[in-house]
Amino acid sequence: MPTKLVQAELVKKQKLITNIFKFSIFSKELVSCAKPGQFLEIRVSNDLVPFLRRPISIHSIDKENNIIEFIFQVKGKGTEILSSKQIGDNIDILGPLGNGTFDLKDYKNVAVIGGGIGVFPLYELVKSSPKDVETNTYLGFRNKELVTLENEFKEASSYFILTTDDGSYGENGFAIDYLKKDIEKKNIEAIYACGPMPMLKAVKKLSEETKIPAYLSLEKLMGCGVGACLGCNVMNVKKGSYDKVCKDGPVFLAEDVEI
Amino acid sequence: MNTQINFAGIKMKNPVTVASGTFGYGREYSEIFDLSKLGAVITKGTSYKPKMGNKNPRVCETTAGMLNAIGLENPGVDYFIENDLPFLKKFDTAIIVNAFGGTGGTIQDYVNVCEVLNKLDIDGVELNLSCPNVKAGCLAYGTTYEGVKEITTAVRKVLTSKPLIIKLTPNITDITIPAKAAEDAGADAISLINTLTAMKIDINTRKPILANNTGGLSGPAIKPVAVRMVYQASKAVKIPVMGLGGIMNGDDAIEFMLAGASCISIGAGNFVDPLCSIKTIEGIENYMKKYNIEDINEIIGGVQMN
DSSP states (O other), X not given: OOOEEEEEEEEEEEXXXXXXXXXXXXXXXXXXXXXXXXXXXXXXXSSSSSOSOEEEEEEEEEXXXXXXXXXXXXXXXXXXXXXXXXXXOEEEEEEEEOSXXXXXXXXXXXXXXEEGGGGGGGHHXXXXXXXXXXXXXXXXXXXXXXXXXXXXXXHHOSEEEEEEXXXXXXXXXXXXXXXXXXXXXXXXXXXXXXXXXXXXXXXXXXXXXXXXXXXXXXXXXXXXXXXXXXXXXEEETTXXXXXXXXXXOBEEEGGGBOO | OBOOEEETTEEEXXXXXXXTTSSTTSHHHHTTSOGGGSSEEEOOOBOSSXXXXXXXXXXXXXXXXXXXXXXXXXXXXXHIIIIIXXXXXXXXXXXXXXXXXXXXXXXXXXXXXXXXXXXSSOSEEEEEOOOTTOSSSTHHHHTSHHHHHHHHHHXXXXXXXXXXXXXOOSOSSOTHHHHHHHHHTTOSEEEEOOOEEEEOEETTTTEESSTTSEEEEESGGGHHXXXXXXXXXXXXXXXXXXXXXXXXXXXXXXXXXXXXXXXXEEOTHHHHOTTHHHHHHHHHHHHXXXXXXXXXXXXXXXXXXX
């Protein structure tokens, strides 16, 4: 899968909620080979601070219009600089990155579970799934104020549940508990997950108990993003050696990795 | 205009190489640019047997730089011979293999890998006596005259047909000491600096970010230290010096060469801009044009001290 280094134009910028931005980028090169679950390494400034690129997951791929989108939360100086980019600016992007993607394979009935800002990378998988695939989506947020992309996911999914930890919106509780309730009666064949570590651990446990394969998108501090520096290692328990989250992932089969 | 250099017998089309540990075995970045444009590729540190490396987190960002504590994870020299060497041979660039003693880190471990490397179709060997992130070997030898001399002597005995470069650590008071030891033991060149031992603490959890607690600092933050050490080391020895530490562009490269480096390496800069090495070559050429320099060799050690 060829990695490209591009200067691509920011054509649309939306503030979804406080501190969360959606960027639409025009790039035929990136769109031509991007897959659900992959990520981009973005250089936010030519200055030496912040130094490294920011790994940010792909949210959506529009092949017709050559638009690739990503959504990010402003957390530090790097994402703050990125959020200040204006429409028409060129963004320095290395990508699309990662060989471990959200791949539907031949599954016809899948569960998609996302938590917080982890819901963004799952959208393309749901959106691009063929009509004959049942997508059962479970999204969890801390509270009503943090809910994003409800309508987009609802529209793209066959079945949709939204939860908040404090019950301030949607169903009360954790998304994983609703998935657990449904998993057998719905005959789920595979689970796709992205979100905070406690959620990923719960999904891995559920996968072990039910023998239903789960695909987890992992996040680690990264250096290069392309597999050269070996900074983002995760233990592959099947191989007994480290995999690279950036190159072998970021999506892994839950039973393969120690998290 | 001539940008070719002969570095301790290694012919390079330009003085720009990529630093060990920042470029894997070339495969990843070959998707982005033609490796044949480089003076040399220096491989990931390679040991006789595979090595697992440290736990995660292994890297974090710092001001104008980064920390790493990879722990010299590598697939071992046999894997390199089978998979990576044939790949690298497809490019018209010098191949320098960075070697170290592996998990054991004994002198015999260093000798074992170098015995294998001596028979390969490669252009040189860089010996890692300077990684701050492993328990055995490396720094244990790299910080004393005796240590550097002993291990260089042992490796020199088996590495008879390849240029031998000793990579030095900056975690030492007087850089001329290991530099002279390398020269006295028969090394063909030295390279410096490796990373500076450093630490970053998460003030919320009150724990170091890196699983290894400490790591090696690289990037522009260390460049002035590296320039000073390259100057001091190059004055102390007659063998050529490869300079590295925070080089991001042609101007940085020229600065190292004026300080006394015959060639340079791009390290962390590869992560920031995968084309950093290519742009550095262009930057060097632009400097040569600007100052009417016919031959890049003219500027080596050309600093005029106050």
